[in-house]
Amino acid sequence: xxxxxxxxxxxxxxxxxxxxxxxxxxxxxxxxxxxxxxxxxxxxxxxxxxxxxxxxxxxxxxxxxxxxxxxxxxxxxxxxxxxxxxxxxxxxxxxxxxxxxxxxxxxxxxxxxxxxxxxxxxxxxxxxxxxxxxxxxxxxxxxxxxxxxxxxxxxxxxxxxxxxxxxxxxxxxxxxxxxxxxxxxxxxxxxxxxxxxxxxxxxxxxxxxxxxxxxxxxxxxxxxxxxxxxxxxxxxxxxxxxxxxxxxxxxxxxxxxxxxxxxxxxxxxxxxxxxxxxxxxxxxxxxxxxxxxxxxxxxxxxxxxxxxxxxxxxxxxxxxxxxxxxxxxxxxxxxxxxxxxxxxxxxxxxxxxxxxxxxxxxxxxxxxxxxxxxxxxxxxxxxxxxxxxxxxxxxxxxxxxxxxxxxxxxxxxxxxxxxxxxxxxxxxxxxxxxxxxxxxxxxxxxxxxxxxxxxxxxxxxxxxxxxxxxxxxxxxxxxxxxxxxxxxxxxxxxxxxxxxxxxxxxxxxxxxxxxxxxxxxxxxxxxxxxxxxxxxxxxxxxxxxxxxxxxxxxxxxxxxxxxxxxxxxxxxxxxxxxxxxxxxxxxxxxxxxxxxxxxxxxxxxxxxxxxxxxxxxxxxxxxxxxxxxxxxxxxxxxxxxxxxxxxxxxxxxxxxxxxxxxxxx
Amino acid sequence: xxxxxxxxxxxxxxxxxxxxxxxxxxxxxxxxxxxxxxxxxxxxxxxxxxxxxxxxxxxxxxxxxxxxxxxxxxxxxxxxxxxxxxxxxxxxxxxxxxxxxxxxxxxxxxxxxxxxxxxxxxxxxxxxxxxxxxxxxxxxxxxxxxxxxxxxxxxxxxxxxxxxxxxxxxxxxxxxxxxxxxxxxxxxxxxxx
Numbered sequence: 001x002x003x004x005x006x007x008x009x010x011x012x013x014x015x016x017x018x019x020x021x022x023x024x025x026x027x028x029x030x031x032x033x034x035x036x037x038x039x040x041x042x043x044x045x046x047x048x049x050x051x052x053x054x055x056x057x058x059x060x061x062x063x064x065x066x067x068x069x070x071x072x073x074x075x076x077x078x079x080x081x082x083x084x085x086x087x088x089x090x091x092x093x094x095x096x097x098x099x100x101x102x103x104x105x106x107x108x109x110x111x112x113x114x115x116x117x118x119x120x121x122x123x124x125x126x127x128x129x130x131x132x133x134x135x136x137x138x139x140x141x142x143x144x145x146x147x148x149x150x151x152x153x154x155x156x157x158x159x160x161x162x163x164x165x166x167x168x169x170x171x172x173x174x175x176x177x178x179x180x181x182x183x184x185x186x187x188x189x190x191x192x193x194x195x196x197x198x199x200x201x202x203x204x205x206x207x208x209x210x211x212x213x214x215x216x217x218x219x220x221x222x223x224x225x226x227x228x229x230x231x232x233x234x235x236x237x238x239x240x241x242x243x244x245x246x247x248x249x250x251x252x253x254x255x256x257x258x259x260x261x262x263x264x265x266x267x268x269x270x271x272x273x274x275x276x277x278x279x280x281x282x283x284x285x286x287x288x289x290x291x292x293x294x295x296x297x298x299x300x301x302x303x304x305x306x307x308x309x310x311x312x313x314x315x316x317x318x319x320x321x322x323x324x325x326x327x328x329x330x331x332x333x334x335x336x337x338x339x340x341x342x343x344x345x346x347x348x349x350x351x352x353x354x355x356x357x358x359x360x361x362x363x364x365x366x367x368x369x370x371x372x373x374x375x376x377x378x379x380x381x382x383x384x385x386x387x388x389x390x391x392x393x394x395x396x397x398x399x400x401x402x403x404x405x406x407x408x409x410x411x412x413x414x415x416x417x418x419x420x421x422x423x424x425x426x427x428x429x430x431x432x433x434x435x436x437x438x439x440x441x442x443x444x445x446x447x448x449x450x451x452x453x454x455x456x457x458x459x460x461x462x463x464x465x466x467x468x469x470x471x472x473x474x475x476x477x478x479x480x481x482x483x484x485x486x487x488x489x490x491x492x493x494x495x496x497x498x499x500x501x502x503x504x505x506x507x508x509x510x511x512x513x514x515x516x517x518x519x520x521x522x523x524x525x526x527x528x529x530x531x532x533x534x535x536x537x538x539x540x541x542x543x544x545x546x547x548x549x550x551x552x553x554x555x556x557x558x559x560x561x562x563x564x565x566x567x568x569x570x571x572x573x574x575x576x577x578x579x580x581x582x583x584x585x586x587x588x589x590x591x592x593x594x595x596x597x598x599x600x601x602x603x604x605x606x607x608x609x610x611x612x613x614x615x616x617x618x619x620x621x622x623x624x625x626x627x628x629x630x631x632x633x634x635x636x637x638x639x640x641x642x643x644x645x646x647x648x649x650x651x652x653x654x655x656x657x658x659x660x661x662x663x664x665x
Numbered sequence: 666x667x668x669x670x671x672x673x674x675x676x677x678x679x680x681x682x683x684x685x686x687x688x689x690x691x692x693x694x695x696x697x698x699x700x701x702x703x704x705x706x707x708x709x710x711x712x713x714x715x716x717x718x719x720x721x722x723x724x725x726x727x728x729x730x731x732x733x734x735x736x737x738x739x740x741x742x743x744x745x746x747x748x749x750x751x752x753x754x755x756x757x758x759x760x761x762x763x764x765x766x767x768x769x770x771x772x773x774x775x776x777x778x779x780x781x782x783x784x785x786x787x788x789x790x791x792x793x794x795x796x797x798x799x800x801x802x803x804x805x806x807x808x809x810x811x812x813x814x815x816x817x818x819x820x821x822x823x824x825x826x827x828x829x830x831x832x833x834x835x836x837x838x839x840x841x842x843x844x845x846x847x848x849x850x851x852x853x854x855x856x857x858x
Contacts, residue, residue, distance in 0.1 A: 029688055030734045034695035036842030042692050043818055173811065202841060241845075292848055412776070 058408035058418035060148040060489035066141040072593035073616035073630030085534035085550040086148035090642035093651040094227040095132040101162025103556035103573040107644040113159040126431040150424030153388035153404035171204040184658020203240040217651035231256035253283030262649040271441035282308035297330035316352040337376035425466040498526030530556040544585040571604025589620035694735035701741035703839035710789040721760035754784035800824040820844040
């Protein structure tokens with residue numbers, strides 16, 4: 001009891017000094033008879049960012065910490081990624097985002113690998129990410145790590161243009177109770193509750209539940225799009241960390257409901273119909289165990305199972321995925337740092353056929369394995385060479401090799417030069433192989449008097465090869481004693497065997513007499529080259545004020561230029577993007593965070609360039625309560641970020657505000 | 666965008682605001698006191714059984730008088746505590762605890778810090794820094810700030826290999842309190858699977 005009073009007393013004393021802004025030596029807080037628990041529980045006010053451990057990595061990496069994102073009021077992962085250099089985030093409508101790295105920003109971005117706590121969340125259907133399921137930025141997020149450029153040698157196929165690694169906090173760091181609730185014009189209602197406790201010596205847990213309800217976007221005429229959605233998640237995480245073992249178990253279930261906007265094709269007049277409401281239900285359980293074997297080696301095993309039932313236009317699917325991995329790492333004589341691993345994944349994927357989308361066959365089983373080996377060699381005190389290779393076997397194209405060479409040269413302790421060359425692939429998917437996707441039904445008479453209705457569709461093809469990329473990259477990072485940091489990277493990407501579509505001649509036989517058919521068939525006839533650069537910097541002139549900035553440029557040319565899809569991909573990537581963030585602690589428990597972004601036009605999609613501003617003002621009210629007022633997209637009334645022929649609607653993202661209350665104890 | 670201009674002005678005005686001493690050093694001083702109680706030095710490190718444990722601040726001193734006030738009148742392992750400030754590694758060889766500060770702005774580890782770490786290696790000196798990267802280069806303990814909701818908690822990480830080399834032992838009670846215990850140099854904190 002006595003110890004507890006001391007803790008609270010010290011916390012208040014420290015807080016008041018932080019707020020006063022001019023502590024004299026006489027005001028010094030001296031902690032008498034401290035304990036480790038007490039010291040770890042004390043807090044000080046700060047806007048300083050976390051250490052950036054990726055400084056020495058020979059890759060274009062960046063980190064978005066949960067702290068940085070909360071400070072500017074970011075409420076979902078896609079909005080957070082807008083501040084990562086090299087990333088393009090285009091919100092199409094309320095639950096749909098197109099998120100890409102270094103170009104290829106289509107409605108089905110399939111060249112980016114997304115992981116949540118090491119669990120791959122790409123869909124085997126078309127190797128994209130169902131962002132609605134992973135969008136919500138909860139109170140237990142630790143950070144988002146972004147790698148631009150290929151990382152296939154470590155992360156496997158589909159880590160072609162980049163990797164997004166979403167990491168949640170250890171249960172050890174989320175002890176106690178947190179209640180969080182808010183409301184706003186677009187974020188209609190949201191709330192979360194988390195409780196964390198200890199589970200014996202060296203073991204911790206947390207349990208959490210969260211809910212978020214999102215409003216419609218807006219159509220051109222100002223009416224609601226009809227794409228409001230909500231999602232509830234409930235979950236649990238357990239961590240154990242002792243001298244020899246690190247164990248982590250996580251389980252989560254989610255259920256979301258989606259209003260579906262617009263129309264989908266239909267075989268009967270008027271040849272279009274309203275889509276049914278959507279849902280996303282499922283859950284996963286994940287466990288990993290790492291054990292120190294000797295002074296300098298470690299063995300880790302991990303496994304997860306996930307169930308997903310999802311109906312969101314245009315797909316209606318159910319899947320079960322089991323993933324088992326093992327990894328061994330060893331440091332040999334301080335010269336070699338070796339990491340080797342193997343991975344097996346089993347996917348049972350079933351689809352429900354609709355007029356709009358059918359898969360032949362509708363149910364598929366997929367076995368996929370891969371092995372990888374990486375050696376980090378310290379060639380000299382300042383020079384490190386990383387060699388990596390991954391072999392991956394998939395049912396579509398057989399074994400794929402993804403090698404990678406990286407060189408890092410520390411000019412000084414505070415400057416690093418790096419260069420890398422790597423090969424990455426994107427393997428074909430169920431959709432590429434076996435889909436029949438009806439885009440549109442043209443009414444009778446469209447092709448001339450007396451002609452039947454015409455189905456426009458995209459087909460799959462059985463003999464597709466993997467898309468390949470050879471990427472050349474180089475970069476530089478520097479830090480200065482006044483807290484400034486600058487990072488620059490440049491790349492040249494050479495893509496081959498890209499899957500594009502060729503139109504087949506008008507088919508007046510297969511579906512006659514009811515329909516004629518105009519089909520597009522996927523073939524590996526595309527090539528592309530992209531070059532670009534990313535620049536990011538951080539500057540902290542005062543302990544209480546920090547500035548971060550990012551600049552990204554990409555010039556992508558997809559060929560052959562006569563292909564409509566190639567032209568579309570070329571013109572849907574923003575050439576230039578810029579962002580600036582300011583974190584300011586005003587003292588007296590006031591915080592102000594500002595984010596400013598510019599995104600270039602997307603000429604192929606008729607989307608204009610835009611500027612967006614996000615502002616968060618927060619005040620700690622005492623007793624662990626914090627109140628925050630957030631404005632998002634404040635620069636203009638509304639703007640469009642993406643358009644696609646797959647969804648013939650024209651939604652706009654509106655200016656919005658929300659109010660949030662946090663209570664911690 | 667007038668509000669934006671006002672905001673920019675506010676930032677500019679703030680640049681002129683006074684900067685105060687960080688209370689995080691009160692917490693760090695508390696930790697250092699505890700470290701002297703949970704780390705065991707070889708008996709050869711002390712001239713006599715009642716010789717003090719000498720705590721040194723090497724280079725820049727961010728503590729002001731906080732460290733001295735925290736240690737005043739305290740005892741660890743039946744030894745008094747003494748605080749000294751030293752400016753180079755040779756003077757620090759006779760210390761039992763050496764704290765090397767980095768700037769509050771998260772300044773990178775300087776060449777000088779690296780040199781100090783090399784010079785102090787193999788001496789029975791508990792080296793504490795504020796840089797996690799230093800744990801790979803001979804530092805034994807490193808403070809780290811954890812940020813949440815505009816607040817930071819001060820934690821520490823420990824690296825065992827340099828402790829072993831220097832003949833120091835940290836008790837398991839102390840290591841459990843560490844955010845992370847480095848048993849070797851890892852290729853990276855996060856692993857693919």
